Amino acid sequence: MTELLDFLRSPWPWYVGGPLIGLTVPLLLWLGNKPFGISSNLRHACAILLPDRAKPGFFKYNWRAEKWNLMFAAGLVLGGFVAGVLLANPEPARLSAAGVRSIQELGVQVRPGLVPAELADPGNPGVWLLLAVSGLLVGFGTRYGGGCTSGHAITGLATLQGPSLIATVSFFAGGILSANLLLPLFLTVIR
């Protein structure tokens, strides 16, 4: 019994997780011709929340037809609870030696969990700023670019779409820049 629990709590190698992520594309197509993409939900949420007269045209559409995606997002929350709380991995992620070193250089300790305590510290106003700026850019950039990792990197590349390749290369370039230059700078300032 404990062995089974240990098994359920342990993380999966990439070659198990990757194919399961990829299968989401044909699965959603088969279920109802749905394009797999998560960031559209942010648009749907705005379309629901904004009062009609204050709505830019971008949010004037029939969001009710996209309820399936909001259900998908609700499922993501539930999945996070099942895997991240009920079956949480008690060990820290098994990073490479180089990865551990870089993270410690950022002033962050590698502990069990998905997000380090240093970045979840509500007592530090700098952390709030980091999370807010990050969220703002993610929300703005995904709609401007028409998708995120799921819509472009997974769905778009898997269906051989040129625009998705441009978007994927661009958001990796942005991520490399910010993880290597902006984040260290940010963390030095807010600490």
Add this chain to the structure above:
Amino acid sequence: MTSNPSPHIPGVHAEPSSSARTATGLLAYLLVGLSFGIVLVKSEAASWYRIQEMFRFESFHMFGLIGSAVLTGLVTTAMLRRSGVKSRDGQTIRVTDKEKGWRRYVFGGLTFGVGWGLAGVCPGPIFTLLGAGVWPMLVVLLFALLGTWAYGALQTRLPH
């Protein structure tokens, strides 16, 4: 989708009421989301540590994960389309093409990427981490909504 008039085909029973069908249909998406959320956590794609490691090219893990996801999606989607199987609700399977162009993909992609590297979360993990009890993600979600609204407000003034 549900607008096609119900044809009277001899021997075929009337379709079940559409609201019942939508409800069970929506439940299916909840379940797919649930399993996808589990995969995001178990494969550590929702881990801040793994994202940092990826952007510094210090491990193969995330590249193997995304690479094998794309490859699997490519092969299985091509097979599904070639097989001529209809979707569960009887439609021909089709993939909507992304709009042509490059500006929005470069500028939007870069913006999203910078945000992704900062807090280490893309939209999927924002939801999944909330479920995992990482409350600071509420701040990220709130500001992501604000960012989405800002795009909607500025859309016509941005190069696309």
